[in-house]
Amino acid sequence: MDKIVKRKNTRKIGLILIVSSLLVAALYIVILSGSFDKSRLQKVAKSSITISTAREGFVEASLxxxxxxxxxxxxxxxSVSGGRVEQKFVERGDYVKKGEPLAQLSNTSLQLDVMSREAQVTEQLNFLRNTQMTMETNRLNLKRDLLxxxxxxxxxxxxxxxxxxxMEQGLIPQETLDEVRENLV
Known part of the structure; x- marks a missing residue:
């Protein structure tokens, strides 16, 4: 004879599976959303906690x-051109005002470059003065020659x-007069 097989309640099992999977998914979403951010938690040693009876008074709490x-x-x-710090006028954390010097910088290569350029400018000025003196000398020589x-x-x-x-008086010959006229022209 046939045996009667009891039917298991599959509806309840399916419902339990759906609810439990929804709970697991919700828990997973909460964890991913950052609700359990560990940076908000602070671990405190048990020995640093004081437990006492509550009483009226001022609360003195320190953390x-x-x-x-x-x-x-x-x-x-x-520094745009580099160099080294010769002297610091203020220290880290000091308050400063607008226009107040902070440090004195020095750059030997820049100083040498500036000195070299100053020498070039001086050389060019000397050349210009010499040219002007030569022109003035030439002008004076031409004026002297003209005079x-x-x-x-x-x-x-x-x-x-x-x-x-x-010659009109007949004291000198015509040739002398012609010679003077040629020198004049």
Whole structure:
């Protein structure tokens, strides 16, 4: 004969499986969303906790916390051409005012470069002065030569007048007058 098989309640088992899987998924979502952030938790040693009877009065609570203090605004200074710090006028953390010197910097290669350029400028200025002096000397020489030529012309004109007058009187020959005229022209 046939045996009667009892039917198991599969509906309850299915419902339990669905509910338990939903609970596991919800727990997984909560963990991923950061609700259990470990940085919000603080472990405290059992020996540092004081348990006593409650009474009326002021509450004096202290909590030791380690932290970092950082400035609101940090400004980094940089030297464009390099060098070294000769003297510091302020220390780290000091308050400074606008325009107040912070440090004295020195750069020997920059100083040598500046001195070299100053020497070049001085050399060019000396060359310019020498050129100006040469031009002035040439101008004065030309002026002297012009004055000498004008003096010679005036002497020759005077000699020509005298020679013309003397030739009209017949005291000097015509050749002397022609010679003076050629020198004048």
């Amino acid at each position: 030791n916390v380690r932290g970092k203090i950082a400035p609101q605004k940090t400004i980094y200074l940089d 000498e030529i004008e003096l010679q012309i005036s002497h020759l004109e005077r000699k020509y007048k005298q020679s013309t007058h003397l």
